[in-house]
Amino acid sequence: QVQLVESGGxxxxxxxxxxxxxxxxxxxxxxxxxxxxxxxxxxxxxFVAAITWSGGGTNYADSVKGRFTISRDNAAKTVSLQMGTxxxxxxxxxxCAAAMRDWGPSKALxxxxxxxxxxxxxx
Numbered sequence: 001q002v003q004l005v006e007s008g009g010x011x012x013x014x015x016x017x018x019x020x021x022x023x024x025x026x027x028x029x030x031x032x033x034x035x036x037x038x039x040x041x042x043x044x045x046x047f048v049a050a051i052t053w054s055g056g057g058t059n060y061a062d063s064v065k066g067r068f069t070i071s072r073d074n075a076a077k078t079v080s081l082q083m084g085t086x087x088x089x090x091x092x093x094x095x096c097a098a099a100m101r102d103w104g105p106s107k108a109l110x111x112x113x114x115x116x117x118x119x120x121x122x123x
Contacts, residue, residue, distance in 0.1 A: 003024070017083060034098055046061065052103055093117065095113055
């Protein structure tokens with residue numbers, strides 16, 4: 001069983017930055033593909049960014065491309081999401097997810113999920 005714990009959420013003004021982190025409990029973290037999803041109030045959960053087990057591949061939703069950066073530290077067993085030029089429409093609960101096999105924007109690929117961390121961007 002893999003446990004994922006997100007941190008770093010909070011309230012920030014539009015145009016500001018925030019860094020989210022996700023800590024994994026498993027010793028095989030370096031074998032997992034990781035991703036971030038988000039869910040805004042009244043909306044479906046959507047893909048934000050993903051990174052391969054090695055960190056050699058990344059993928060971003062068009063809405064965050066150029067503003068957000070996903071990275072990982074396999075030694076520390078963490079994955080991070082650096083968010084810049086934040087907009088009110090980025091307000092959502094952000095979830096960390098782990099996939100044992102494939103990776104990509106489909107939430108069906110991910111086997112484990114964190115509890116989420118709230119990000120609120122004020123205008």
